[in-house]
Amino acid sequence: MEKADLKRLGFRCGIEIHQQLEGRKLFCSCPTTLRDDEPQFTVKRRLRAVVGETGKVDIAAREETEKGKYYVYEGYYDTNCLVELDEMPPNPINSEAFSTALQVCKMLKGDFVDGAQVMRKTVVDGSNTSGFQRTALIARNGILETSEGKIRIPTIIIEEDACRPIKNEKDHVVFRLDRLGIPLMEIATEPDIISPEHCKETAEKLGMxxxxxxxxxxxxxxxxxxxxxxxxxxxxxxxxxxxxLKSIPTLIENEIKRQVNLVDIYKELHKRRVKKFDNKAVDLSKLLKNSGAKLITKTLQAGNTVMGIKLNGFAGLIGRETLPKKRLGTEFSERAKVIAGVGGIIHSDELPAYGITDREVDILRKELLCKEQDGFAIVADEKERCLKALVAVNERANQAIDGVPMEVRKANPDNTTSYERQMPGAARMYPETDIPPIKITKKMISSIKLPELITDKAPRYEKMGLGKDLAILTAKSPKAVLFEKLVVKHKKIKAAYIAEIVMTADKIVKRQFKIDINPTEEDYELLFDELSADKISKENVLDILKENKPVSAVIEKYHMMSDKELEAELKKIVSANKGLQFNALIGEAMKKLRGKAAGKKISEMLRKMAS
Incomplete structure (x- = not known):
């Protein structure tokens, strides 16, 4: 999409980055490991929206409460605690995570707040056991330099991550506690981004x-x-x-197209002079009791209901495309699914279809009192769900009369979006009463050391002899500190070899031997100590690691032979291969003594014996 087109459309864009941090959780000492083994306990909860600091109930929180769902939390006795279950007050904030947050603020040249006040942000979609997320503003007014100019950063925040969703059912959601409380940095920009590609660049720079x-x-x-x-x-x-990151430009372009098409629908509705309406749902079960439509028949046989609602002035517009394979009717359906938990809706612009005949469409239009320009929507489910779903459809139709609704949507794998919830407001914030404000002093700020940026580190590694790709991989890795430590200590080993082993050995072992390994820093340190002291050979490094045990437990059996032992073995090989050409003899020795002695030493000893 050209910049001129974006300017003509009045395109505005900002981004929020949420990055998890290593270490312990933000308000307890539980580990931050995600687990896939069978949970050891479950807890069931219902959450309800309450008034925030402004004295109002947040619109998004109210919408979640109206869904009427309950929530199940899965946990583990050895890696979860009462803080995560909201059964005891939080611990003081994780000092390591807080220090990282201060460091990020300084890197972005933000203005630090005098005291970080932990706030409770109302979240009743079940993703927090307490019904709120703890969050603290650390700095304002940061700046990020990009190729298209400066991007303003109004807020830099540290907060706790939410529970991990496992399963979403009609009447409940299952979450796992392992992700809840992981320290999360949130960096938000002003709408200074001027194009979809610029948004990708901004995200890349913040991530770096x-x-x-x-x-x-x-x-x-x-x-x-x-x-x-x-x-x-x-x-x-x-x-x-x-x-x-690669999908961000397409995601944004699709949202621009969606909004352009919704604006066209809004203009057509105004041409038709359509006013907002509050139509009541009508029970259509008796009219459709003999329908050949499988969905209708199945619903009625289960003792459930089919209901419909008139959509004034929407004939021909419900089926209007907002994106390829997405229509205004899709947006009505998404709203009904999220609010009421139904499987979807059927609307008049797609009928006759699904086994519903022309004659049945005429009967439905008559029952719903539809005029020529009116459309309708029907839904088949339990009566209460039908009523909720059609109220949601009515509300979304009224929003279409106003234009494009302000809302939160989720990204889909095909780079389109689906409705998630209403846009929350200030009503969801109130202070955390269990944690006092955290003072940010001048001394704390002056003591913060800025790290070397990855964009500076990678070229430095190239100068040390690493190829470009390996240099970038190493610079981005949390193991870069270990790499540098090993390079300083083991000057006789090439930096490129150290980087290759530390950064890629686990992948090589997985690819060649189908074994998952996770060596510790101590493993790498001992490995290179032994290699540097000529006690093991490079040929044995992967063999040692693929044992998938502490290096200290297996290293001895890979030790190289002493000169005396090597000479004795070579004599045996020479004796067993009398008459063999010298090169063939070397090949035989190398094959039998691989990893037990350096190739150069084997060759030299054999020459002496031959002479």
Missing amino acids: LLRSTGKAKRGIGTIRQDVNVSIKEGNRVEIKGAQD
């Missing part, structure tokens, strides 16, 4: 800056991007969960 601390977690789900997009005639839409 966070990884430069050496404290950022790595892997899928450890960093999440939320993108805010609007156009002049549209509205601010927050897209949550953009995982892949």
